[in-house]
Amino acid sequence: xTKNSSKNKVIVIAVTALxxxxxxxxxxxxxxxxxxxxxxxxxxxxxxxxxxxxxxYMHDLVDKTYQIPxxxxxxxxxxxxxxxxxxxxxxxxxxxxxxxxxxxxxxLREKLKEMGIRTFLPDIEPFEARxxxxxxxxxxxxxxLVPKDKIIHNVKxxxxxxxxxxxxxxxxxxxxxxxxxxxxxxxxxAFYKIQAKWGLPIIVQEFIKGTEINIAALGDGEGVTISxxxxxxxxxxxxxxxxxxxxxxxxxxxxxxxKFVKVTRWRGGCELEVMQTADGKSYIMEVNPRFPxxxxxxxASGQNQPASLVKMAMGEKVEPFTEYEVGKIFVRYAWDLITxxxxxxxxxxxxxx
Amino acid sequence: xxxxxxxxxxxxxxxxxxxxxxxxxxxxxGTEILALLKKDKPLDEIIxxxxxxxxxxxxxxxxxxxxxxxxxxxxxILD
Numbered sequence: 001x002t003k004n005s006s007k008n009k010v011i012v013i014a015v016t017a018l019x020x021x022x023x024x025x026x027x028x029x030x031x032x033x034x035x036x037x038x039x040x041x042x043x044x045x046x047x048x049x050x051x052x053x054x055x056x057y058m059h060d061l062v063d064k065t066y067q068i069p070x071x072x073x074x075x076x077x078x079x080x081x082x083x084x085x086x087x088x089x090x091x092x093x094x095x096x097x098x099x100x101x102x103x104x105x106x107x108l109r110e111k112l113k114e115m116g117i118r119t120f121l122p123d124i125e126p127f128e129a130r131x132x133x134x135x136x137x138x139x140x141x142x143x144x145l146v147p148k149d150k151i152i153h154n155v156k157x158x159x160x161x162x163x164x165x166x167x168x169x170x171x172x173x174x175x176x177x178x179x180x181x182x183x184x185x186x187x188x189x190a191f192y193k194i195q196a197k198w199g200l201p202i203i204v205q206e207f208i209k210g211t212e213i214n215i216a217a218l219g220d221g222e223g224v225t226i227s228x229x230x231x232x233x234x235x236x237x238x239x240x241x242x243x244x245x246x247x248x249x250x251x252x253x254x255x256x257x258x259k260f261v262k263v264t265r266w267r268g269g270c271e272l273e274v275m276q277t278a279d280g281k282s283y284i285m286e287v288n289p290r291f292p293x294x295x296x297x298x299x300a301s302g303q304n305q306p307a308s309l310v311k312m313a314m315g316e317k318v319e320p321f322t323e324y325e326v327g328k329i330f331v332r333y334a335w336d337l338i339t340x341x342x343x344x345x346x347x348x349x350x351x352x353x
Numbered sequence: 354x355x356x357x358x359x360x361x362x363x364x365x366x367x368x369x370x371x372x373x374x375x376x377x378x379x380x381x382x383g384t385e386i387l388a389l390l391k392k393d394k395p396l397d398e399i400i401x402x403x404x405x406x407x408x409x410x411x412x413x414x415x416x417x418x419x420x421x422x423x424x425x426x427x428x429x430i431l432d
Contacts, residue, residue, distance in 0.1 A: 232374030248371055249359055250371075
């Protein structure tokens, strides 16, 4: 028997965000990357919120699925459900992949650890510091370029904010959505539209013109970047999601990710959304606190970030990657997965599949 | 004036800039010029080679080459 038993033992990993739809969650891509790693054997437990998340029905990727309560239900109901699932499955590791659920999982981290369930998540301070609403202050503190913004709570504050920025400016929701406004009237319309959908506050942000670059990064929690892969979207859906993308060769994006991971001591995966201006400045537009949906590209280009996360979570030392393939392209596609009513009834009725 | 080291080109005239993710297509003459730039040939020598090979007015070719290299610089393909 070898000292490192992870090669022999089957690691039971629970993964969320199986909604591989047109605006996809990362779960299916995370599982695909983990399954491709030859260094360990896994049993994958899907954790779903809805009965029609496509990943539920991908039985070659997901061994068993359980529904879990929505994040708005709080930590108690989530914990109760996880206890039930753990009794049946003996989970070794949970990889949550939705922004909205991360807070609950971070809160439950210690309790899960006591139950023998590992996680590999950022601490609550860096998780909250990179929030959209606090990102400008975060950037200022750490010498990272972030567009100027103003957080507003009513439409009166909008005109004050407009005085501070030139048009065009960006009106953003606290969770999702961003509208570029070229006039005061457009800004006001955007305010009401986003308020109706996502509530208050609203973020008014300086418009940065440039090329959008996304960086998938993995931190070890001690300030070391294990992997960073920059990608440029080649095809964008009407929801602004990458339908195709290509890995880039530019050290400054890697350095930017390394700086972010270092100052936050980020543990786990994250995605930096960067705007590269014509005069060579790299603005951090947003930091997503989990792997992006295109994470499989990291595995395809030689740095399997989800598999490396599994290894670190299981206590293995992982050395930072130094090489990856530049010019590796992903092209997403839609596929009509066929299932039977019986399967749909199982997950809808019993909450298991 | 040199082609950046990491620029990928194909014999069919496809250019890929791995720093930006931009890709371009050029015609066969552009492809020949890129191949010469890739061999670090100076512009004077490129003019000599091309004017000898093709029936072209030297001043017109010089102007066209200047336009072409300006575009390559704009797209950060040339140093």
